[in-house]
Amino acid sequence: MVNRIVTGAHYGLRDWLMQRVTAIVMVFYTLFIAAFLLTHQPLHFDEWKSLFHNQWMRFASLLFLLSLYLHAWVGIRDIAMDYVHHTALRLAVEVLTILALITYTAWSVQILWGLQ
Amino acid sequence: MRFSIYRYNPETDASPHMQDYELDIDAGDMMLLDAILLLKAQDESLSVRRSCREGVCGSDAMNINGRNGLACITPLSELAQPIELRPLPGMPVIRDLVVDLSQFYKQYRSIKPYLVNNEPEPEIERLQSPEDRKELDGLYECILCACCSTSCPSFWWNPDKFVGPAGLLQAYRFIADTRDQVTAERLDNLEDPYRLFRCHSIMNCVDVCPKGLNPTSAIGKIKEMLVKRTI
Numbered sequence: 001m002v003n004r005i006v007t008g009a010h011y012g013l014r015d016w017l018m019q020r021v022t023a024i025v026m027v028f029y030t031l032f033i034a035a036f037l038l039t040h041q042p043l044h045f046d047e048w049k050s051l052f053h054n055q056w057m058r059f060a061s062l063l064f065l066l067s068l069y070l071h072a073w074v075g076i077r078d079i080a081m082d083y084v085h086h087t088a089l090r091l092a093v094e095v096l097t098i099l100a101l102i103t104y105t106a107w108s109v110q111i112l113w114g115l116q
Numbered sequence: 117m118r119f120s121i122y123r124y125n126p127e128t129d130a131s132p133h134m135q136d137y138e139l140d141i142d143a144g145d146m147m148l149l150d151a152i153l154l155l156k157a158q159d160e161s162l163s164v165r166r167s168c169r170e171g172v173c174g175s176d177a178m179n180i181n182g183r184n185g186l187a188c189i190t191p192l193s194e195l196a197q198p199i200e201l202r203p204l205p206g207m208p209v210i211r212d213l214v215v216d217l218s219q220f221y222k223q224y225r226s227i228k229p230y231l232v233n234n235e236p237e238p239e240i241e242r243l244q245s246p247e248d249r250k251e252l253d254g255l256y257e258c259i260l261c262a263c264c265s266t267s268c269p270s271f272w273w274n275p276d277k278f279v280g281p282a283g284l285l286q287a288y289r290f291i292a293d294t295r296d297q298v299t300a301e302r303l304d305n306l307e308d309p310y311r312l313f314r315c316h317s318i319m320n321c322v323d324v325c326p327k328g329l330n331p332t333s334a335i336g337k338i339k340e341m342l343v344k345r346t347i
Contacts, residue, residue, distance in 0.1 A: 005276045010304070012313035013342045078316070081309065082273045 019074040022067035029064035049115070058112045065108045069101045117141060118198035119155065121162065124209050132209070136198070143193040149176055151192055152201070163212040171326060174261030177204055178213050184263040184324040204266035206275065219275045220262050220282070227279060227287040227305065232298045248294040255289035255334060257327050258282060264321035264331055270314040277310035281321035281331035284312065288334035291341065300345075307342055 040047050051057055076097045084090040117139045124132035137155050149169055156162045164187075166176040171189035179202040180190055187201075207215035233242065265271045265280035279287065287306060290296050306312040312335070321331040 007277050007308050007310045008305075009309055010307050012309035013307055013339070013346055015309070016313055016339065017343060081314070082270065085273075 015074045015077075019071055022071040025067040026064060026071065029060060029067075032060075052112070052115055061112055062108060066105065069104055073097065073101055117143065117151065117192070119151070120198045120200045121155070121212070122202040123162075123212055125211050126209065134200075143191075146192045147188055148180060148190040148192050148195065148199070149187040151199075152176075152187055163210075163214050165214050172259060174259035177261040177263045177266075177326075179203065179205055184267045186261060186263070186326045189326060204262055206266050206272040207262075215266075217262055220260075220265055220280065223265075223275070223279045223283040224260065224286060226311075227283050227290070228298075228302070229286050229290065231290065231293060231296050233295055234297055242295045244294055251292045251294075252289060254329055255285060255292065258285055258289075258329055259327060261326060263324045263326055264329075267320040267324045268315075269318070269320070270316065274310060274314055278314035279306070279311050281315070281335070284315070284338065285329060285331040285334045288338050291338060303338070303342055303345065306338060312338060 036051065037043060052061070077094055080090050080093045080097075084093055119137040119139065120134050121137060122132055123129075123135045137158070139151055139154055139158075141151065141154065147169075149166055152162075152164055153166075156164065164176065164178075166188065167173040168175070169188045171186050174186065176187040177184060178187055180187065181195055181200050184204060192199075201213060203209050203213045203215045207217060207220070210216050260282060262282060264285075265282045268281055270278050271280040284306075287302060291299055291302050296302075315332070315335050317332055317335070319332045322329075322333075325331070
């Protein structure tokens with residue numbers, strides 16, 4: 001392969017927009033959790049557990065975690081693009097990040113719905 | 117007044133070094149460039165670019181006490197001593213304070229910095245309404261001194277792929293121009309993870325621009341237009 005500088009991948013907007021939208025989702029969830037903690041002082045484990053027994057809370061938590069992972073994906077890839085200039089190494093970093101995030105997603109579902 | 121100036125001649129020096137200088141002058145209302153020219157009279161081997169000496173040509177951009185700026189419009193009296201002068205960061209040094217800006221100009225050329233209009237040439241100028249013309253304020257004033265792009269970490273890491281704040285400000289200058297007819301192509305050209313989206317809006321460019329321009333805002337408007345045409 002010739003060693004030429006190539007650009008023009010024609011993507012980036014979707015990821016940039018996704019990072020902003022997921023940030024807003026995380027803000028709302030964080031505000032809700034903060035409000036819950038402030039209004040349930042002193043907090044007992046039973047209250048905390050019963051909150052997560054609600055299906056809507058599990059879905060909201062999953063939405064928050066998915067937002068976190070998508071947000072992290074864009075952020076980590078940005079860091080790799082900025083600092084990891086060796087193409088094979090950058091691919092490795094990106095693939096490992098994707099695999100980790102997919103694992104975290106499965107793990108999140110297991111934790112949220114494994115609760116008894 | 118005490119100065120500490122970056123000296124490097126790639127042909128003879130193994131590595132760059134800082135050289136101390138002293139000038140027995142009263143700062144008064146002198147500009148930094150005046151002092152540099154006095155120093156050059158003292159030591160003619162000191163290399164520096166300058167031309168208009170009034171902040172219009174952009175030749176004497178350099179790193180002054182850790183901040184990029186134009187020596188000709190930086191008042192000497194406002195600078196802490198010893199005044200540390202270095203070349204613009206991240207660019208190959210040709211000699212002392214003179215850097216090679218080829219990469220900077222290459223990025224500038226890549227955004228096609230000229231009006232494209234395929235209509236037959238009119239008898240008179242292509243007219244704009246005052247409102248449309250107003251859109252170009254804060255964009256056309258750029259003098260391409262490279263203070264902004266060379267203060268941008270994203271440009272330091274990827275100068276070959278990231279257009280940089282100066283290039284993107286100019287890109288928006290033509291995207292915003294109602295007389296230009298290739299807006300879609302211009303946006304296509306920038307919709308790229310490297311060319312545009314290396315900008316993380318840290319606003320170093322806005323902080324250093326000697327003309328008080330705002331490349332971050334222009335980049336934001338390009339992103340806004342990309343969103344508008346996508347959703």
